[in-house]
Amino acid sequence: DSGVTQTPKHLITATGQRVTLRCSPRSGDLSVYWYQQSLDQGLQFLIQYYNGEERAKGNILERFSAQQFPDLHSELNLSSLELGDSALYFCASSPSATGGNEQFFGPGTRLTVL
Amino acid sequence: AQSVAQPEDQVNVAEGNPLTVKCTYSVSGNPYLFWYVQYPNRGLQFLLKYITGDNLVKGSYGFEAEFNKSQTSFHLKKPSALVSDSALYFCAVRSNQGGKLIFGQGTELSVKP
Numbered sequence: 564d565s566g567v568t569q570t571p572k573h574l575i576t577a578t579g580q581r582v583t584l585r586c587s588p589r590s591g592d593l594s595v596y597w598y599q600q601s602l603d604q605g606l607q608f609l610i611q612y613y614n615g616e617e618r619a620k621g622n623i624l625e626r627f628s629a630q631q632f633p634d635l636h637s638e639l640n641l642s643s644l645e646l647g648d649s650a651l652y653f654c655a656s657s658p659s660a661t662g663g664n665e666q667f668f669g670p671g672t673r674l675t676v677l
Numbered sequence: 678a679q680s681v682a683q684p685e686d687q688v689n690v691a692e693g694n695p696l697t698v699k700c701t702y703s704v705s706g707n708p709y710l711f712w713y714v715q716y717p718n719r720g721l722q723f724l725l726k727y728i729t730g731d732n733l734v735k736g737s738y739g740f741e742a743e744f745n746k747s748q749t750s751f752h753l754k755k756p757s758a759l760v761s762d763s764a765l766y767f768c769a770v771r772s773n774q775g776g777k778l779i780f781g782q783g784t785e786l787s788v789k790p
Contacts, residue, residue, distance in 0.1 A: 565720065594776060606767065606780040619775030653720060661776045663709050663728035668720040 566590065567669035569654050575675045581642040584672045586654030588635055594618070594657045595637040596666060597629060601650040612637055613660040644676045679704045681770050683781035690758045690788055698753040698784045700768030709771035710751045711778065712742055716764045724766075727751060738762070758788045 566589035576582055588595050597609040608621035612631035623629075626644075631637045641648060651673050655666035680703045690696045702708055709728055713721040725736025732744045742753045751768060765785050769778040 565722070567720075596777060598778075605782045608777040608779070611775055611777055619772075619777055621777060655721075655778075657776065659776070661771075663726065663771070665711060665723045665726055666776075666778060667723065668713075670720045 565667040565669065567654060567656050567667050569652075569669035569672050571672060572670065573673050573675075575677065576644060577677055578644055578646060580644050580676075581640065582644065582674065584639040584641070584652055584654075584674075586637045586639070586656075586669060588637070588654075588656030589667055592656035592658050592667070593635065594660050595631055595635070596655040596657075597623075597637070597639050598653040598655065598668075599650045600653060600671070604650075606653075609639070611660070618660050641674070646676050649674055649676045679770060679772055679779050681768050681779055681781040683766075683768055683784045685784050686782075687785045687787065690786070692760050692788055692790050693757050696755050696758045696762070696786065696788070698766050698768075698786060700751045700753065700781060701749050702751060702768070702770045703749065704770050704773070706773055708751075710742075710744065711769045711771070712736065712740070712751075712753050713767045713769065714764050715767065715783075721767065724753070758786075760788050760790055762786060763788045 568587045593614045609623040611619040629639045651671045655668045657664040657666045711726045712724040727744045768781040
């Protein structure tokens with residue numbers, strides 16, 4: 564158990580809908596990262612937050628947004644969903660924003676868009 | 678641009694034999710390198726990392742990795758493979774623009790009895 568929790572585990576929804584994925588980092592970790600894993604794109608970085616502030620952005624679509632709350636949990640919001648958004652979404656956390664600390668990954672949320 | 682390559686989609690080894698999963702990287706400056714393992718329907722588990730110091734890094738479950746700066750490689754190794762080592766392995770480099778990880782495409786390791 565990495566100490567990172569993600570809910571829900573599975574999400575099945577329809578095209579055009581909006582969903583929210585939730586992540587709680589390890590105790591003491593200030594940095595949260597979101598990654599998307601799909602068969603064709605592999606593991607892709609989406610966005611990073613550090614202590615409530617957006618720190619770095621990857622290839623995140625404009626339909627996607629995220630935030631980190633004062634208690635350090637984070638939410639990833641996906642809207643106007645398309646079939647191609649079906650993927651495994653991982654959250655990871657680390658103590659700092661940069662440096663050599665490893666990131667600890669949650670179990671992921673599997674999103675299926677029908 | 679920073680990148681990681683895992684040249685083998687799949688590696689097959691017999692139980693008890695040594696295993697190597699290859700990784701090469703491209704990054705400016707000193708790299709921070711990581712190996713993660715993913716079992717089916719699970720998240721990524723951290724195995725080991727290279728930050729600085731000794732080129733041979735030891736990690737979890739008997740795995741080790743050798744950092745080679747001249748060949749820009751960071752191959753994962755284990756002296757004696759177990760069937761339970763069968764999983765998907767990812768090599769990653771930490772970006773020097775923020776802390777994101779840049780992953781290779783993954784290598785499926787299959788260990789047969």
